[in-house]
Amino acid sequence: MQEPYSAQEPYAIEMLHITKRFPGIIANDDVTIQLRKGEIHALLGENGAGKSTLMSVLFGLYQAEEGEIRKDGKTVHINNPNDANELGIGMVHQHFKLVQCFSVLDNIILGAETVKNGFLQKDEARKKVLALSEKYGLQIDPDAKISDITVGMQQRTEILKMLYRDNEILIFDEPTAVLTPQEIEELMQIMKNLIAEGKSILFISHKLNEIMEVADRVSVLRKGKYIGTVNVADVDEAELSRMMVGRDVQLKVDKDEAKPGEVILDVQGLTLASKEHKKNAVNNVSFNVRAGEIVCIAGIDGNGQTELVYGLTGLENPTSGSVKVCGRDITHASIRKRADLVAHIPEDRHKHGLVLDYPLEYNMILQRYYEPQFTSKFGFLKRKEIREYSDRLIEEYDVRSGQGSITTTRAMSGGNQQKAIIAREIDRGLKFLIAVQPTRGLDVGAIENIHAQLVAERDKGCAILLVSLELSEVMNVSDRILVMYEGEIVGELDPKKTTTEELGLYMAGAKRDPQFQKGRG
Amino acid sequence: MKENKGFFGKPGVQTIMASLICIVIGLFFGFLVLLLIHPQGAWDSIVTIILNFITRSSGPAKIKALGNTLVKTSPLLMCALSVCFCYKVGLFNIGAAGQYEAGAGIALFAALGWGLPWWVCLILAGLAGALLGCISGALKAYRNVNEVISGIMLNWITLYLVNMILTKVKDPASPYTLPLAATNPKAVIPGAGLPAFFANNRYVTLAIPLAVIIAIAIWVVLNKTVFGYELRATGFNKEAARYAGMAEKKNIIVTLAIGGALAGVGAAFLFLTGYQQWTTTQTSVPGMGFNGIAATFLGGLNPIGTIFSSFFIQQITDGGALIDKAVYPSQISDLISALIVYLCGFTMFFRLIIANKLARKGGSK
Ligand SMILES: Nc1ncnc2c1ncn2[C@@H]1O[C@H](COP(=O)(O)OP(=O)(O)O)[C@@H](O)[C@H]1O
Ligand SMILES: [Mg+2]
Numbered sequence: 001m002q003e004p005y006s007a008q009e010p011y012a013i014e015m016l017h018i019t020k021r022f023p024g025i026i027a028n029d030d031v032t033i034q035l036r037k038g039e040i041h042a043l044l045g046e047n048g049a050g051k052s053t054l055m056s057v058l059f060g061l062y063q064a065e066e067g068e069i070r071k072d073g074k075t076v077h078i079n080n081p082n083d084a085n086e087l088g089i090g091m092v093h094q095h096f097k098l099v100q101c102f103s104v105l106d107n108i109i110l111g112a113e114t115v116k117n118g119f120l121q122k123d124e125a126r127k128k129v130l131a132l133s134e135k136y137g138l139q140i141d142p143d144a145k146i147s148d149i150t151v152g153m154q155q156r157t158e159i160l161k162m163l164y165r166d167n168e169i170l171i172f173d174e175p176t177a178v179l180t181p182q183e184i185e186e187l188m189q190i191m192k193n194l195i196a197e198g199k200s201i202l203f204i205s206h207k208l209n210e211i212m213e214v215a216d217r218v219s220v221l222r223k224g225k226y227i228g229t230v231n232v233a234d235v236d237e238a239e240l241s242r243m244m245v246g247r248d249v250q251l252k253v254d255k256d257e258a259k260p261g262e263v264i265l266d267v268q269g270l271t272l273a274s275k276e277h278k279k280n281a282v283n284n285v286s287f288n289v290r291a292g293e294i295v296c297i298a299g300i301d302g303n304g305q306t307e308l309v310y311g312l313t314g315l316e317n318p319t320s321g322s323v324k325v326c327g328r329d330i331t332h333a334s335i336r337k338r339a340d341l342v343a344h345i346p347e348d349r350h351k352h353g354l355v356l357d358y359p360l361e362y363n364m365i366l367q368r369y370y371e372p373q374f375t376s377k378f379g380f381l382k383r384k385e386i387r388e389y390s391d392r393l394i395e396e397y398d399v400r401s402g403q404g405s406i407t408t409t410r411a412m413s414g415g416n417q418q419k420a421i422i423a424r425e426i427d428r429g430l431k432f433l434i435a436v437q438p439t440r441g442l443d444v445g446a447i448e449n450i451h452a453q454l455v456a457e458r459d460k461g462c463a464i465l466l467v468s469l470e471l472s473e474v475m476n477v478s479d480r481i482l483v484m485y486e487g488e489i490v491g492e493l494d495p496k497k498t499t500t501e502e503l504g505l506y507m508a509g510a511k512r513d514p515q516f517q518k519g520r521g
Numbered sequence: 522m523k524e525n526k527g528f529f530g531k532p533g534v535q536t537i538m539a540s541l542i543c544i545v546i547g548l549f550f551g552f553l554v555l556l557l558i559h560p561q562g563a564w565d566s567i568v569t570i571i572l573n574f575i576t577r578s579s580g581p582a583k584i585k586a587l588g589n590t591l592v593k594t595s596p597l598l599m600c601a602l603s604v605c606f607c608y609k610v611g612l613f614n615i616g617a618a619g620q621y622e623a624g625a626g627i628a629l630f631a632a633l634g635w636g637l638p639w640w641v642c643l644i645l646a647g648l649a650g651a652l653l654g655c656i657s658g659a660l661k662a663y664r665n666v667n668e669v670i671s672g673i674m675l676n677w678i679t680l681y682l683v684n685m686i687l688t689k690v691k692d693p694a695s696p697y698t699l700p701l702a703a704t705n706p707k708a709v710i711p712g713a714g715l716p717a718f719f720a721n722n723r724y725v726t727l728a729i730p731l732a733v734i735i736a737i738a739i740w741v742v743l744n745k746t747v748f749g750y751e752l753r754a755t756g757f758n759k760e761a762a763r764y765a766g767m768a769e770k771k772n773i774i775v776t777l778a779i780g781g782a783l784a785g786v787g788a789a790f791l792f793l794t795g796y797q798q799w800t801t802t803q804t805s806v807p808g809m810g811f812n813g814i815a816a817t818f819l820g821g822l823n824p825i826g827t828i829f830s831s832f833f834i835q836q837i838t839d840g841g842a843l844i845d846k847a848v849y850p851s852q853i854s855d856l857i858s859a860l861i862v863y864l865c866g867f868t869m870f871f872r873l874i875i876a877n878k879l880a881r882k883g884g885s886k
Binding site for chain 2: 313314315334335336338339344346351352353354355356357358362366367369370374375379380381383
């Protein structure tokens with residue numbers, strides 16, 4: 001893969017000595033990266049390392065205070081995304097920027113419409129889009145509405161948006177964070193196709209295996225500082241994670257044998273109707289979780305895990321079945337009534353987990369603001385106590401942000417937002433914790449940390465239900481695996497005895513444990 | 522470090538700047554219209570609009586006119602608070618106008634028909650507004666009916682209901698309700714010595730300081746209490762509020778009820794001074810509720826800010842009424858103030874522009 005790069009050919013993009021500051025934080029501190037033509041250049045760094053910021057500078061969303069950007073050896077000024085577009089730079093953002101109620105095609109042409117006599121020339125656009133989708137293997141349905149399609153297809157729509165504008169330099173900001181393992185495979189292939197057609201790619205990730213698989217070179221950032229650039233062929237994962245975190249990282253979860261105690265969560269015949277189709281989203285599911293064990297619900301996204309969690313946490317009402325926690329029946333209890341029983345790290349941190357416009361300290365008390373320790377008798381917030389509590393959590397769980405407790409949560413990096421949620425939920429000290437994809441989008445350092453925390457909670461006697469799409473997480477962290485397929489539990493596996501291949505077969509519905517008969521959970 | 526720092530980086534300062542820009546542009550457009558109709562008098566007229574009470578001949582006359590403007594500012598402020606409070610919870614209370622009508626109707630009927638004292642009338646007015654708010658709130662919470670739609674419909678329904686009810690206590694010779702002070706002096710909100718400061722303007726009452734106190738109270742509730750914490754969380758992110766176990770449906774209803782009570786009491790603050798009588802033949806929804814929307818935005822969505830914006834809007838509305846009617850058609854005053862009020866709605870838009878401009882300038886250094 002590594003051909004000698006000719007000195008004559010200028011870099012496709014050079015970002016030289018870029019410095020970008022935010023209030024209270026230097027997001028990029030003298031960072032230099034050079035993108036060769038036709039390469040996949042990975043940008044690796046922990047959450048909050050400044051990767052998105054650097055790319056936003058390149059895409060014209062932010063202006064750097066210092067440094068310069070060169071394209072093909074010539075200095076350019078990028079003041080807004082339109083300038084970037086003119087220069088052939090396109091970006092797929094970490095959080096997609098699509099109009100939910102528009103079709104795929106409309107989203108792709110939005111802002112770059114071909115107009116004749118004041119009328120949209122949609123047919124031409126459609127032809128071009130279909131040709132592109134064919135050429136690069138990007139399967140889409142041009143007429144589907146964004147709100148109806150999978151995350152994977154939304155991402156392909158974003159990619160087509162860039163290609164439709166004939167962009168040559170493609171920025172992918174953590175594209176795999178939201179994808180299923182299969183979709184990740186597809187994306188890797190798409191990226192290789194793009195390179196084969198002469199595009200250059202900046203690929204942001206903190207997943208080492210992905211970088212090892214597709215990238216040619218990788219530049220590492222740590223806390224806003226540039227650490228170095230290496231050829232992927234010359235390093236291994238351990239080396240990369242050391243560069244990223246600045247210390248040796250435990251890639252394997254270190255834990256003792258679980259010592260399960262009494263049953264904490266007892267689910268019998270739980271059924272939830274689906275909002276999307278006629279069948280039940282969760283169909284007659286029964287299982288339990290004991291104190292001191294981590295039970296993992298594995299499965300491909302969209303097989304009822306989300307709804308199962310909604311049923312357990314009270315976000316949705318089950319149609320039948322029962323849920324007991326610590327012997328108390330909470331099947332139809334309100335969310336507030338479950339507050340002393342169920343801690344919940346939600347799947348979607350922006351939708352459920354946080355009020356992004358609140359300062360961090362207000363989010364730290366989101367689940368217990370009404371408790372006497374934070375509320376005076378007359379209904380006033382106890383500001384001092386809230387600040388102290390929040391400061392303690394920030395300190396204990398290493399939540400990093402520009403201004404500590406008073407930082408607007410929206411301005412924090414995704415990983416630190418997630419850490420804040422985890423701190424909040426674990427600190428409630430309940431006997432039952434539901435963690436839904438708790439490490440989604442996080443870097444190895446943070447993942448290590450969160451896994452260690454989950455195991456520590458387990459060892460303290462907490463019953464943990466972990467819902468994960470990440471096979472390595474499923475295998476490494478759990479004490480017991482339940483596989484969900486089409487709303488039902490189709491198998492129970494012991495992570496020490498099974499293999500990823502076997503797990504994959506259950507997840508794909510190719511295998512089913514006879515113990516779990518169809519339709520009776 | 523250059524951006525979002527320093528004087529102009531503060532969000533509060535940006536909001537105030539944006540409000541001022543709106544005012545200037547609004548006045549400019551008003552001036553243009555005046556120029557088009559009759560160039561000679563345009564400048565004098567626009568100055569009159571801005572100065573309002575200051576244009577009066579003598580010192581006492583000025584003070585008295587200021588008093589009148591303040592009398593009308595207090596209901597406007599209450600309507601603005603109603604809109605502002607609901608807006609913080611993510612609800613657009615266009616029904617404030619109807620809640621205001623309901624407050625006026627009940628307050629006047631209780632005063633003139635039942636002969637009740639002012640404070641009972643005030644409470645009843647608040648309850649009437651709250652009831653209307655509850656209707657919109659319940660429709661929204663349980664039937665997902667947009668509060669704007671139900672609000673607008675209720676505005677009209679209430680208007681005619683109030684007209685109907687108040688015909689029972691109207692002056693036999695005119696469409697106006699009976700004069701308050703003459704019919705039931707107990708129902709007039711006490712002046713508590715305030716008229717003395719306003720050249721014996723007897724319409725200046727406790728209503729004015731009360732409205733300001735309520736504005737401050739609303740700010741405190743929103744920012745310092747658990748209740749406000751819940752409401753704002755709901756406004757920012759309904760799903761997260763639900764996740765945290767907040768009773769979202771209850772909060773929607775309670776919010777609109779409080780909004781309604783504010784607008785209802787606002788109406789009582791005007792009609793229980795005797796300054797104005799209700800016209801039982803009126804066929805348009807009173808502008809107070811709608812001006813409240815403008816005051817809310819001009820005030821930067823801040824209860825304290827609305828104190829000032831309400832005064833400003835009332836100031837130009839009254840000022841507009843002083844324009845020379847010989848030269849300009851009598852609708853001109855409404856047109857000009859409407860123009861300015863309309864521009865006020867753009868405050869948030871200008872704030873965004875200012876913030877972006879500053880971010881850019883700071884960044885490109
Ligand atoms: N708009 C912003 N305002 C203030 N701080 C920000 C903003 N965007 C990012 N930051 C801060 O800059 C740092 C780098 O963030 P980011 O570039 O998103 O990290 P990454 O993408 O590597 O996870 C973080 O500490 C984050 O809190
Ligand atoms: Mg990022």
